[in-house]
Amino acid sequence: MRNRHVLIAGTEAASLHHVETQLTDWGYQPVACTSVDGCLTELAQKQFIFSLLDLSLDVTEVFRRLKTQGGSPGPIIVMAEDRDGERTAEAASLGADDFIQKPFTPVDLENVVKSALGRPRRHWERSDEDGRARLQAEIGLWRSAKMREVREILMQAARVDVTVLICGETGTGKDLVARTIHDESVRQSGPFVKVNCAAVPRELLESELFGHERGAFTGAHQLKIGKFESADRGTIFLDEIGDLHPALQGKLLHVLQDGQFSRVGGRSTIKVDVRVLAATNQNLEQAVAAGRFREDLYYRLNVIQIMVPPLRERLDEIPVLAEYFMQRYSRLFRRESIPLPTETVQRLLQHRFPGNVRELENMIKRMIVLGDPLLRRSPLPGATGPTEDAGAPRTPKTTAVSLKDIGRRAAQVAEREAILQALEQTQWNRVRAAKLLDISYRALLYKIKDAGLDRDRRSAHRP
Numbered sequence: 186m187r188n189r190h191v192l193i194a195g196t197e198a199a200s201l202h203h204v205e206t207q208l209t210d211w212g213y214q215p216v217a218c219t220s221v222d223g224c225l226t227e228l229a230q231k232q233f234i235f236s237l238l239d240l241s242l243d244v245t246e247v248f249r250r251l252k253t254q255g256g257s258p259g260p261i262i263v264m265a266e267d268r269d270g271e272r273t274a275e276a277a278s279l280g281a282d283d284f285i286q287k288p289f290t291p292v293d294l295e296n297v298v299k300s301a302l303g304r305p306r307r308h309w310e311r312s313d314e315d316g317r318a319r320l321q322a323e324i325g326l327w328r329s330a331k332m333r334e335v336r337e338i339l340m341q342a343a344r345v346d347v348t349v350l351i352c353g354e355t356g357t358g359k360d361l362v363a364r365t366i367h368d369e370s371v372r373q374s375g376p377f378v379k380v381n382c383a384a385v386p387r388e389l390l391e392s393e394l395f396g397h398e399r400g401a402f403t404g405a406h407q408l409k410i411g412k413f414e415s416a417d418r419g420t421i422f423l424d425e426i427g428d429l430h431p432a433l434q435g436k437l438l439h440v441l442q443d444g445q446f447s448r449v450g451g452r453s454t455i456k457v458d459v460r461v462l463a464a465t466n467q468n469l470e471q472a473v474a475a476g477r478f479r480e481d482l483y484y485r486l487n488v489i490q491i492m493v494p495p496l497r498e499r500l501d502e503i504p505v506l507a508e509y510f511m512q513r514y515s516r517l518f519r520r521e522s523i524p525l526p527t528e529t530v531q532r533l534l535q536h537r538f539p540g541n542v543r544e545l546e547n548m549i550k551r552m553i554v555l556g557d558p559l560l561r562r563s564p565l566p567g568a569t570g571p572t573e574d575a576g577a578p579r580t581p582k583t584t585a586v587s588l589k590d591i592g593r594r595a596a597q598v599a600e601r602e603a604i605l606q607a608l609e610q611t612q613w614n615r616v617r618a619a620k621l622l623d624i625s626y627r628a629l630l631y632k633i634k635d636a637g638l639d640r641d642r643r644s645a646h647r648p
Contacts, residue, residue, distance in 0.1 A: 189214045190231050192258060194224040194247070195239025196415065199399060199407035200287075204237060204264075207291055211298075220415050221246050221376050228256035235259040235301040238281075240272055243378060243415065248279040260301040264289075274600065274632060283625040300627070329499040335362065335491060342489045343369035348441065350426075350486045351464040353493030356543030359464040360424065362493060367420040372460055375419030378412050383428040391433055392449050401450025411448065413440065417457045426486065427467035427478065438482045461486070496541040503533050506542060510549035518603045519622075520553050529560055554602040601636040604629070608638065 191213045195201050198219060205215045216231065218224040221243050228236075228251060236258040238244050244263060251258065260282040265273045273284060285297045327336050342349050343366045351359045360379065367377045385393050392401075396411030412421060423429070429437065440446050445456040463486045472478035496502065507525055515522035529552075538544050552558060604622065611617040619629040 188232060188234060190233045191215045192218070192224070192227055192231075192233045192236040192238075194218040194236070194242050195264065196220075196241040196396075196410035197239065197407040198410070200239065200241075204294070207294060211295075219410055220417075221250070221378075222419070225250050225254065225256075228258055229254060232257040233259045235298065236261045237264060237285075238262070238276075239264040240266070240276070241409065243376075244272070244276050244281075245279065246377065248276070262297055262301055273628075274635070277624050277628045277632070281625075281628065283627050284631065297627075300625075328505055329501045331494045332499055332502070335493060336365075338489070338491055339366050340369060342366055342491070346371070346460055347488040348461045348463070348486050349489045349491060350469075351462065351491045351493060352469075353464075353466065354495050354539075354541055355466045356541035357493040357495055358542050359493050360422070362491060363420075363422040363424075363462045363464060366462060367422075367460075370420070370460070372419050376416050377420050377422065378416040379422045379424060380412050381424045383425040387430045390430065391436070394433070395436070395446050395448055396451075397449035398451045401448070405450065409448075413446065413457050413459055414455060416459045418459075420460045420462060423461065423463040425465060426463040427465040427469055427472055429478075431477070431479070434479045434482050438479065438485060441482075441485045496538045496545065500534055503545065504530050506545060507533055507549060510546050511553070514550050514553050514599075518550075518553055518599065520556075523558060526558055529558055532560060550599040554599045597636070600632070601638070604632055604636060605638060608633075 189212060191208055193201050193204055193208070193215050194217070196219055201217045201219070205217050208215045213234075216227050216233075218227055224238075224242065224247055238247060238261060240263060261280065262283045262285060263273065263276045263281045264285055264287055265276075266287050277284075283297055283301055285293060327333055339349075339362055349363075349366060351362050353359055363379075364377060367373060380394060382390065392405075392409060392411065394411050395413055396409045397405050399405060399408050423437075436446065440457075440459075441461060444458065445454050447454055469478055469483050469487075473480045473483050504525075507530065511525060512522050514520075533545070533548075540547070552560065604618070607618040607621045608615070611621060615629055615633070616626055619626045622629065624632075
């Protein structure tokens with residue numbers, strides 16, 4: 186019998202059921218999953234002619250693990266909402282073949298499915314490339330004496346199923362520390378779910394963490410599975426926990442104590458087996474003293490504390506990390522990889538990096554996009570001279586833009602430059618440009634619109 190299996194994955198059960206019904210009517214055999222683990226299990230066991238992944242799921246994690254374990258998802262179509270622009274772009278860079286914007290009609294779905302079926306069936310080979318790249322990054326990260334001390338602590342913490350509070354400045358690599366704890370723990374085969382408590386609007390964060398029932402509030406048209414349910418038998422990483430609203434701190438404390446909660450608008454109690462890791466760049470003891478953070482929650486989170494030192498105290502890592510980012514983004518932006526000049530490495534070693542590893546990463550991105558290995562066109566922001574005392578205290582400059590915004594803008598600039606170069610190289614033939622960038626035509630159109638490149642071209646040709 187001819188294979189007609191189609192994978193559908195997302196956390197909104199009602200929405201999945203609607204798509205499943207439509208595909209069944211067309212003669213397909215849909216397999217629905219509501220978790221990353223379930224999705225990866227199906228991909229390991231079956232071959233699919235195409236897959237539909239909803240951005241309500243942690244699609245980044247699906248792609249990451251798919252590259253490691255291999256599988257046959259066929260062409261991958263991502264279902265996204267209009268507000269999901271940044272995550273849609275990330276999915277495109279990770280390997281999504283096409284996109285469909287929600288809400289969509291049966292005709293929209295039929296068109297995108299026809300387009301997917303016209304593509305070669307995709308098989309992801311089990312590959313160690315990402316593992317080698319990550320290993321290279323970790324070699325750099327654990328190179329300094331201070332970070333080797335951090336690693337010793339986290340390896341001990343990984344063996345015991347307790348909460349861990351990871352502290353340190355923005356961009357120091359707290360997320361990689363959390364990931365390493367998960368990978369070295371008995372939960373390594375379970376899901377690793379990350380939630381940025383500062384990135385989700387306060388009124389939506391409770392639903393994001395704990396899910397909601399259909400009709401729980403205006404706009405809640407379907408059941409939504411929260412991050413805690415998605416992380417069952419695995420690890421949940423609560424980044425920027427210091428920004429968690431006081432109203433949610435009590436509910437989180439209850440989950441830590443009892444391992445159970447209710448969805449927003451729900452009456453039944455859900456029990457989960459989840460290990461909680463949290464990270465912050467704030468001084469939570471001061472936040473407790475100021476009444477902004479619950480003292481009982483702080484002590485629940487702070488069973489083991491890991492302090493990640495800033496990059497300026499880990500100078501040995503800079504050359505290795507810079508070389509790793511150079512190779513990674515040269516490959517991603519399809520540019521020739523070149524060794525970092527000694528002059529550039531010396532200048533990087535003299536810089537204080539207030540944005541830490543994330544700032545270094547964004548700096549290398551700009552360097553590659555602008556073809557500027559000597560940092561002539563993209564000078565170090567606030568760079569220090571060779572004679573400046575690297576250990577001297579320095580008064581931070583007040584800025585209206587957060588480091589997160591700087592990083593986001595740098596990534597947008599890098600992507601925009603890569604797209605513009607591909608369009609110019611193909612005389613603005615979007616089909617050829619999409620092939621050159623190895624993304625779908627539909628994804629390229631979305632990115633052109635999002636970057637405002639169409640407007641730029643019209644302006645340039647205006648008499």
